[in-house]
Amino acid sequence: MLVNLLASGLANGSVYALVALGLIVIYRATTVxxxxxxxxxxxxxxxxxxxxxxxxxxxxxxxxxxIAMAALVGIATERLAFRPLIRGxxxxxVLATTGLAFLLRGVARYLWGGKGSDVPFPPxxxxxxxxxxxxxxxxxxxxVVGGAVATMLVFAALFRCTRLGRMMRATAExxxxAALVGIxxxxxxxxxxGVGVALAGxxxxxxxPLTLLYPDMGGPLxxxxxxxxxxxxxxxxxxxxxxxxxxxxxxxxTAGYVDSSLADVAPFLLIIVVLLxxxxxxxxxxxxxxx
Amino acid sequence: MALVGPRVVLPVLVAALVAAPLWVxxxxxxxxxxxxxxxxxxxxxxxxxxxxxQFAFANAALFGWGAYTTALLQLRAGLPYPLALxxxxxxxxxxxxxxxLPALRLHGLYLAIVTLAFGEVTYWAMxxxxxxxxxxxxxxxxxxxxxxxxLGSEQTVYYLAxxxxxxxxxxxxxxxxxxxxxPSWRCATARSRRRxxxxx
Numbered sequence: 001m002l003v004n005l006l007a008s009g010l011a012n013g014s015v016y017a018l019v020a021l022g023l024i025v026i027y028r029a030t031t032v033x034x035x036x037x038x039x040x041x042x043x044x045x046x047x048x049x050x051x052x053x054x055x056x057x058x059x060x061x062x063x064x065x066x067i068a069m070a071a072l073v074g075i076a077t078e079r080l081a082f083r084p085l086i087r088g089x090x091x092x093x094v095l096a097t098t099g100l101a102f103l104l105r106g107v108a109r110y111l112w113g114g115k116g117s118d119v120p121f122p123p124x125x126x127x128x129x130x131x132x133x134x135x136x137x138x139x140x141x142x143x144v145v146g147g148a149v150a151t152m153l154v155f156a157a158l159f160r161c162t163r164l165g166r167m168m169r170a171t172a173e174x175x176x177x178a179a180l181v182g183i184x185x186x187x188x189x190x191x192x193x194g195v196g197v198a199l200a201g202x203x204x205x206x207x208x209p210l211t212l213l214y215p216d217m218g219g220p221l222x223x224x225x226x227x228x229x230x231x232x233x234x235x236x237x238x239x240x241x242x243x244x245x246x247x248x249x250x251x252x253x254t255a256g257y258v259d260s261s262l263a264d265v266a267p268f269l270l271i272i273v274v275l276l277x278x279x280x281x282x283x284x285x286x287x288x289x290x291x
Numbered sequence: 292m293a294l295v296g297p298r299v300v301l302p303v304l305v306a307a308l309v310a311a312p313l314w315v316x317x318x319x320x321x322x323x324x325x326x327x328x329x330x331x332x333x334x335x336x337x338x339x340x341x342x343x344x345q346f347a348f349a350n351a352a353l354f355g356w357g358a359y360t361t362a363l364l365q366l367r368a369g370l371p372y373p374l375a376l377x378x379x380x381x382x383x384x385x386x387x388x389x390x391x392l393p394a395l396r397l398h399g400l401y402l403a404i405v406t407l408a409f410g411e412v413t414y415w416a417m418x419x420x421x422x423x424x425x426x427x428x429x430x431x432x433x434x435x436x437x438x439x440x441x442l443g444s445e446q447t448v449y450y451l452a453x454x455x456x457x458x459x460x461x462x463x464x465x466x467x468x469x470x471x472x473x474p475s476w477r478c479a480t481a482r483s484r485r486r487x488x489x490x491x
Contacts, residue, residue: 033400090399091340091341091344094346223404223407223408226400226404226407227404227408230400230404234400261419262415264411264415265411265412268407268408268409268411268412269408269412271405271408272393272405272408272409272412275393275397275401275404275405276396276405279396279397279401281401
């Protein structure tokens with residue numbers, strides 16, 4: 001049982017980790033948490049469903065469509081809810097992205113609502129469960145974890161080794177200096193939001209066969225990703241990934257060994273305890289407040 | 292004095308709301324009662340988020356604590372409505388103070404997630420602790436009645452909510468927005484509104 005719980009914990013955790021990673025990419029560039037992040041996930045999932053199930057297109061085109069959709073949501077969020085308020089207080093920025101999240105939920109209800117209560121997404125590959133000795137692991141879980149880890153590696157390569165990644169890091173580090181060396185800061189800011197939410201789009205397509213799609217799914221997911229990012233220490237990309245996997249595993253172990261209904265709140269109890277004992281999270285550095 | 296200034300509009304508005312149950316239908320009265328209740332909720336959130344700049348998102352959960360305590364003190368302890376109301380206010384204030392303790396240690400988004408987590412845990416407990424809370428179907432609490440006024444229970448709730456909204460707004464205005472506590476509110480706001488520099 002332990003292995004099965006760990007497998008499903010890792011699968012859920014890799015989804016949280018991808019979403020948290022995108023959240024932190026944006027946070028590092030802007031010091032703002034994008035409260036419409038979960039809606040990028042939800043819309044990408046629904047678009048993938050329409051392309052794959054509704055129109056019968058290939059899985060690959062559904063994946064590309066979903067990533068494009070999520071990136072578009074990210075770029076739109078930057079334009080509508082971040083750039084006009086760039087000099088505003090944190091409260092205004094948080095409320096602007098929260099407002100946009102509610103708007104996007106309404107759009108999803110209009111477009112995809114009324115198809116029964118939830119929209120199921122069929123399994124992508126009907127592979128037999130994988131046996132290793134006595135262990136049986138669901139192939140869907142392996143696909144989710146494998147896909148998520150591959151995405152993280154691609155993202156890390158993009159962020160560390162490419163010109164675009166270096167420009168994104170430079171802009172996050174110091175906007176004025178980046179502008180002085182000729183980086184188009186606004187365009188890079190747009191792209192950062194696009195890439196950040198696109199990571200959630202990949203997570204949505206990977207997770208869709210494990211979960212049902214519904215217009216309000218973004219909210220609970222955002223809280224979990226946010227919790228994962230804070231558990232790892234806000235601002236640390238590796239911390240967000242570790243936090244995401246830990247959250248998923250804690251959830252499943254609680255469901256298996258304590259009580260299945262407790263699985264929904266176990267991560268939150270963990271967060272409360274961790275942050276009370278260590279307010280900076282597991283890998284967080286001291287936050288310097290600009291005076 | 293301007294004809295449309297707050298000194299004219301507010302008393303007229305309050306007078307209209309006092310008279311409203313005489314001519315509006317019960318559904319509009321119910322909606323107006325909710326307006327007062329949400330106004331009180333927003334007033335509290337505005338003090339915390341707007342004036343003190345604290346990312347404290349536990350208000351909705353504390354609203355639930357107050358509602359369940361009012362109902363349970365009547366149903367389980369057999370207290371009359373006014374005492375249940377007072378008891379609920381005390382319990383909720385106490386829980387609020389406990390939730391506020393982490394705020395001494397946590398700032399900004401860290402406080403936000405701890406208070407959101409408190410909200411999730413509260414919601415979970417209300418749904419799953421069925422023997423106490425009635426689970427997803429909830430509790431039916433008896434309505435208030437004040438003897439001698441000849442008002443129905445729902446009308447009584449309407450007037451109680453209206454009076455509470457007006458009094459609490461006045462109290463918040465006097466103490467926190469215009470009063471002696473105002474400078475310390477503003478100080479807390481100025482500190483918490485600053486954004487940390489990106490990726491230190």
